[in-house]
Amino acid sequence: MELMEDGNLMDKVLILIQRDMEYYNKKQTVLQEIICPGIVGGRLDFPRSASFAAVKLVLWWEEEFLAAYRRGSGFMQGEVGKTESSLTTTGGCGGIVKASDPSKFITLITKSSDELLGHLHVLTQEALDHADLTVLTGTIGAAALLKNCLWCYAQNTENPKLEDGDKLLKCQKKYQDMGEALAERLLDLHCRLLSLYILQDSDSLDWENQKAFCENERGSYVVQMWWLYMQGTKEDLWNTVPPKMAQRVFSGMLNESLTILTVRYSQARPSEYRTPLHTTDISNLLLCVYKLLPSICNSREELMGMHLNSQSKILRDVHSKCQELLTCLILRGSPLESLYKVFSKGLDKVSIFKPRRSGEPCPWFVFAARGLFPDYSKWDELPEATELILELTVLLSQPQPNWAQLLKVLLMKNCKIYLLLLTCSIAEHSKSSLNLQTDKSGKEKCNGFLCSGDGTCRNVDTTANYLTATHYYDLIYSLSHVVLYCGNLGDFERVLMKAITGQENWFQCFERRQVWNQIRPAWYLSITDLIQPHLSPIIGTVLSAMETGASMYQACSIVLQSFVQIWQCLHPAFTRITQLLQDLLPTSVTPLGDSVLLHLLISALYSELLKMKEEQAMGLGEALCGVDEDNKHTKEIQELLEEATNCMEYEPDTKGCKRVEDNLQILEILVSDILMTDCGKRSLKVIQHFVKNNSDWLLMKLRGGDTDGANLPNVVNRRDQPLLHLMFFIGDTPFDQMMVGEWKVNWLDLFGVPMGLSKDRVFAQITSRWEFLDSQFPSTRRQGYIVPHISSLFKQT
Incomplete structure (x- = not known):
């Protein structure tokens, strides 16, 4: 789309809106731009894409901000909007610097934002009139992007007139309200489709029919099509609208449609021949919700329905409706003889009337997750594997990476998953003769808007179908980096060193002749990277001294003395891990x-000097590699080691990795520390990518499968299921297991679970059974006395 880039902002905006509308009228769609995946979601809930008009307007706004304030706003992280010198290349006509001021900037922004807001309203109405989800999601992305941009400007304007800042906030509020309103319309559209089309089928919903549905060979089409629609819509939402909004829309869909299904099945009074269909549909529904629910949860406690009072209203509603379905299934689907056995002992002795114990999973969840809870009655302490599986399931179901939850999954339960990944990846990497070094220096921009160019937004080799030595090297580095930032001395010894020292010849990299070697193990590189940010001032100081005539001996002394000066600024993990390595190193x-400490310091500094490719720097590096020869620098080395020892004594040893399970705030702080560096961002991204694409293998290991083979898979598992699999399977479980007899339910055990049911509620469900409704049942069946006996038990109370 060709646009005028020079001239007054308002003139350009009007032309932009005109061209964008012409494009829509011609192609019935909105031209969209991809947003950099590195900023999608987050606290401001950035969209995955936005309309071309919105992106262009943000670029023009940034030029106006530069002209008004002579600095970047911080919203644009790329080459636009960083310094005042950018004005000669990005703004004005022919490179002439724009003349502007903050008041003029506020006026232009408010007017242009109102113009585009009106344009988005027109597109929104068109999308709703034609039920065009593509156009609707495009306008949602535009509103989200402009809302965030206006919020950033409101935080960065320095104008003495407070009303000017209020104008920006009012504009931002308009876009925020528009985005929320569009999300409501999107939810309403999906709910209408569900209620009017997906959840309607006259044949399978004919409960009073005296003929079995499909000869009792399958469940209804309704539940199956609902499952397929929910799965497809979830994928579309995850790939189009902002992640948090996608989660809210999907949770609303699940709650609203589940309301219809719960009322329908709890109030239905099926005939004898339709009762198996009724029971099968409820069991299928509970399994479907069990698979869909992790997408709207943030922890395993929310997933299991524990501490319902502290959860969101939608989650409480979903758990309550599923519990109602389970109650209906137990009282309608269990054999009449089972009811007689349970209630004939006395209603006061039946556990389902007892209140549910606090801090326990919802009974319906335990019923649906039968593979994780083999015994209904023993919930006091969940097995470690079960807690890890549930937490991992929630992590993998999110529309965007949750770094805090990823860190929690890695380090909880004595770092069980972390140790599994690190041990297996080191074992796999040792099979290769290559000891590749990860490339952290490449900073290549992606094609997305707002890309910062630091390389952390790029996918981690998503095109590869096989795990190579490079994959394992990156994974080992990333895992080592994470535990060094979060762990204590005990964690290093129990987790990191346990995996490292289990390999043959792990100590060779610490031989003094190997200090020159640039091919290093991944865990070794992660240790040296702890001091890498502090090396630049040391290099600058010593090279300046050499330029003024300092000898090589003096230069080495300056380096050692500089190490002493910066020691208190180093990450405490460096001192602890070097002490541990020193103790474990063989005497040979x-x-x-x-x-080990000096070896790592010189090794890291030598690598940085080699990158400079200057004769003077490389000469200094070679001299440092022999700094311990001839006892020339014994005093400086001893002073350095004493300083490290003193710092170690004054540093308190924390709880380490156990902190991730103690407090959510501490977990957020730990993950924030990791994300402060490019290495930390890349490390978490590598681990997230591997866990997501190899989740089947990881879940199998947690369940205790393949105990003899600890090797990682050599093929990347992408978990893309074909359409036919989605239609006939709930996850990996086929539909209608209860009808075909593959799901054997122990009904008596279910009656032993405290559910807090009232006797009136139980009796209402029981009397909806066909045996109680069929007047001919008592006279035609030998066990006809059961019906009046059960009725009399409830009427007596």
Whole structure:
């Protein structure tokens, strides 16, 4: 789309809106731009894409901000909007700097935002009139992007007139309200489709029919099509609208449609021949919700329905409706003889009337997740594997990576998943003769708007179908980096060193002759990267001294003394891990200066000097690799080691990785520390990508399968299921298991679960059974006395 790039902002905006409308009228769609995946979601809930008009307007706004404030707003992270010098290349006519001021900027922004808001309203009405989801999601993305941009400007304007800042906030509020309103319309559209088309089938919903549905060979079409629609819609939402909004829309769909289904099945009074269909549909529904629910939860406690008072209203509603379905299934689907056995002992002895114990999973969830809870009555302490599986399931179901939850999954339960991944990845990597070094220096922009260009937004080799030595190297580095930032000395010894020292010749990299070697193990590189950010000032200082005539001996002394000066700024994990390595190192290995700490320091500095490719820097690097020879620098080395020892004594040893299970705030702080660096961002991204694409293998290991083979899979598992599989399977479980007899339910055990049911509620469900409704049942069946006996038991109370 060709546009005028020079001239007054309002003139350009009017032309932009005109061209965008012409494009829509011609092609009945909205031209969209992809947003950089590195910023999608987050606290401001950035969209995955936005209309071309919105993206263009943001670029023009940033030029106006630069002209008015002579600095970048911080919203644009790329080459636009960073310095005042950008004005000569991005703004004005022919490179002439724009003349502007904050008041003029506020006026232009408010007017242009109102113009585009009106344009988005027109497109929204067109989308709703034609039920065009593509156009609707495009306008949602535009509103979300402009809302975030206006919020950023409101936080960064420095104008003495407070009303000017209020104008920006009012504009931002308009776009926020528009986005929320569009999300409601999107939810309403999906709910209408569900209620009017998906959940209607006259044949399978004919409960009073005296003929079995499909000869009792399958469940109804309604539940199956509802499951397929929910799965497809979830994928569409995850790939189009902002992640948090997608989650809210999907949770509303699940809650609203579940309301219809719960009322329908709890109030239905099926005939004898339709009772198996009724029971099968409810069991299928509970399994479907069990698979869909993790997408709208944030923890395993929410997933299991524990502590319902602290959960969101929608989650409480979903758990309550599923519990109602389970009650209906137990009282309608259990054999009449089972009811007689339970209630004939006395209603006061039946556990379903007892209140549910606090802090326990919802009974319906335990029923649906029968593979994780083999015994209905023992919920006091969940097995470690069960807690990990549930937490991992929630993590994998989110529309965007949840870094805090990923860290929690890795480190909880004594780092069980972390140790599994690290041990297996080191074992796989050792099979290769290559010891590749991960490339952290490449900073290549993606094609998305707002990309910062630091390389952390790029996918981690998503095109590869096989796991190579590079994959394993990156994974080992990433896992080591994470535990170094979060763990304590005990964690290093129990987790990191346990995996490292289990490999043959792990200590070779600490031989003093290997200090020159640039091919290093991944875990070794993660340790040296702890000090890498502090090396630049040391290099600058010593090279300046050499330029003014300092000898090589003096230069080495300056380096050692600089290490002493910066020691208190280093991450405490560096001192702890070097002490641990020193203790575990075999006596046959001699590191530089007989010190692992000095060996790592010189090794890291040598690598940085080599990158400079200057003769003076490389000469200094070679001299440092022999700094312990001839006892020339014994005093400086001893002073350095003493300083490290003193710092170690004053640093308190924390709880380490156990902190992730103690407090959510501490978990957020830990993950924020990791995300502060490019290495940390990449590390979490590598681990997230691997866990997501190899979740089947990981879940199998947690369940205790393949105990003899600890190897990682050599093929990336992408979990893309074909359409036919989605139609006839709930996850990996086929539909209608209860009808075909593959799901054997122990009904008596279910009556032993406390559910807090009232006797009136139970009796209402029981009397809806066909045996109680059929007047001919008592006289034609030998066990006809059961019906009046059960009725008399409830009428007596």
